[in-house]
Amino acid sequence: MTNIQYLAPATLDEAVRAFAAAQGAARILAGGTDLLVQMQSGFAKPGMIVDVKKIPELMAIEETAGGGFIVGAAVSGATLERHPTFGKTWPGALEALNLIGSTQIQGRASFGGNLCNGSPAADSVPGLVAAGATVTVQGPSGRRELAVEDVPAGPGKTNLAPGEIAVSFTFPPHPAHSGDAYLRMIPRTEMDIAVVGCGVFLTMDGETCTAARVALGAVAPTVRRVPDAEAALIGSRLDDTALETAAAACRAACNPIDDKRGTIAYRTSVAGVLLKRAVAIAAERAAQA
Numbered sequence: 001m002t003n004i005q006y007l008a009p010a011t012l013d014e015a016v017r018a019f020a021a022a023q024g025a026a027r028i029l030a031g032g033t034d035l036l037v038q039m040q041s042g043f044a045k046p047g048m049i050v051d052v053k054k055i056p057e058l059m060a061i062e063e064t065a066g067g068g069f070i071v072g073a074a075v076s077g078a079t080l081e082r083h084p085t086f087g088k089t090w091p092g093a094l095e096a097l098n099l100i101g102s103t104q105i106q107g108r109a110s111f112g113g114n115l116c117n118g119s120p121a122a123d124s125v126p127g128l129v130a131a132g133a134t135v136t137v138q139g140p141s142g143r144r145e146l147a148v149e150d151v152p153a154g155p156g157k158t159n160l161a162p163g164e165i166a167v168s169f170t171f172p173p174h175p176a177h178s179g180d181a182y183l184r185m186i187p188r189t190e191m192d193i194a195v196v197g198c199g200v201f202l203t204m205d206g207e208t209c210t211a212a213r214v215a216l217g218a219v220a221p222t223v224r225r226v227p228d229a230e231a232a233l234i235g236s237r238l239d240d241t242a243l244e245t246a247a248a249a250c251r252a253a254c255n256p257i258d259d260k261r262g263t264i265a266y267r268t269s270v271a272g273v274l275l276k277r278a279v280a281i282a283a284e285r286a287a288q289a
Contacts, residue, residue: 008051012058012138012167015050020140020163022048028165029053030074031108033100034117050165057167058112061086066173073112073135073166078103090171091285092180092199092278096127099184112166115148118156121194121218125152127182129215129225130199132172139164149215152222175211178203179285181278184217185270187261194218195262198250198274204286207237214246214275219254219267226253229275238283246279247272 009015019026026048027035038044052058058074067089071080077097080086087094100109100123114124115135128148136145140163148169153159160166180201186192197217203210212233214226228249236242256267 004046005048006051007048008054010054012052012055012165015052015055016138016140016163016165018048019050019165022050024162026050028113028116030058030110030113030116030166031076031105032113033105033109034113034119052165060168064173068173069169069171071111071169071171073168074110077106077109081106089174090131090180092182092201092282093124093127093131093133093171096182096197096199097124099123099182111169115151116158116160116166118152118154118158119193120152120155120221120223121197122223123182123184123194123197123217125223126197126199126215126217127180128169128199129223130180130182130201130213132201132213134170136167136170137164138167143167145170149223149225154221174289175203177205177286177289178211179282179287179289181281181285183274183278183281185262185274193261196267196270196274198271198278200275200278200282202233202279202282202286204283209233209236209238209242209283214250216250216253216271219256219271221255224253226250228252233279238279243276243279247275250275 007018027046029049029051053074058072060072062070098106114122133148134145151158182199184194184197199215201213212230214229217223229246232242232245250271251268254268254271256264258264
């Protein structure tokens with residue numbers, strides 16, 4: 001059996017040094033809900049595991065002015081659910097994170113691990129993209145901030161540079177009369193991988209939509225933001241014509257695969273259906289905000 005070195009650094013600088021020095025032979029342990037399965041199956045064979053859950057910055061939740069938040073990349077969904085205000089402000093993003101696995105998994109799974117695993121079907125990523133979240137990463141060359149949608153590069157791949165570690169996610173100030181939502185389609189009733197996922201964020205002025213963000217998961221090699229769907233919603237009263245135009249844009253944005261959980265035609269059709277349903281939920285939440 002190959003020996004694996006385990007490190008649990010107390011500082012981010014220490015973690016970055018160790019991760020970079022391993023030159024690709026190390027893996028980050030945020031929650032381990034993907035990594036441990038990959039190791040058990042033989043898909044991942046790291047020479048070093050760097051556990052980041054003892055680094056305070058990666059485990060912190062900070063509320064900023066106007067309903068914004070900075071959430072550590074290793075904060076679990078269960079921890080975030082217990083926060084007094086995050087779920088009230090960003091319910092869609094929290095729902096997306098807490099659709100990952102079982103109750104036990106949600107006690108470990110995090111935004112950072114879900115994003116950096118690089119799965120096109122990652123549930124939390126469309127919710128993060130719809131929220132307009134950014135991710136701060138740190139590596140040997142220092143810190144930088146990326147839009148969440150710019151991180152995935154393909155199945156199992158990201159655009160992070162060698163040695164970079166996800167540190168935290170920044171949620172922007174939450175405008176008045178805004179709401180977000182995330183929905184997915186799965187073959188089973190729970191604990192399955194999304195066939196399609198859809199995240200939506202809306203800002204409303206009365207019955208008129210003044211801002212929108214739409215993101216799809218599991219329909220392309222990476223999570224995909226859909227500007228044409230956003231444009232169809234903005235300026236509309238979310239009437240049937242606007243919704244169908246936005247749904248058509250979502251269908252057009254799809255580039256899925258056929259697999260045992262869904263065909264190309266089915267995934268493409270469902271993308272439009274979920275868009276309409278997620279818009280309805282986000283609009284209702286915006287009216288109550």
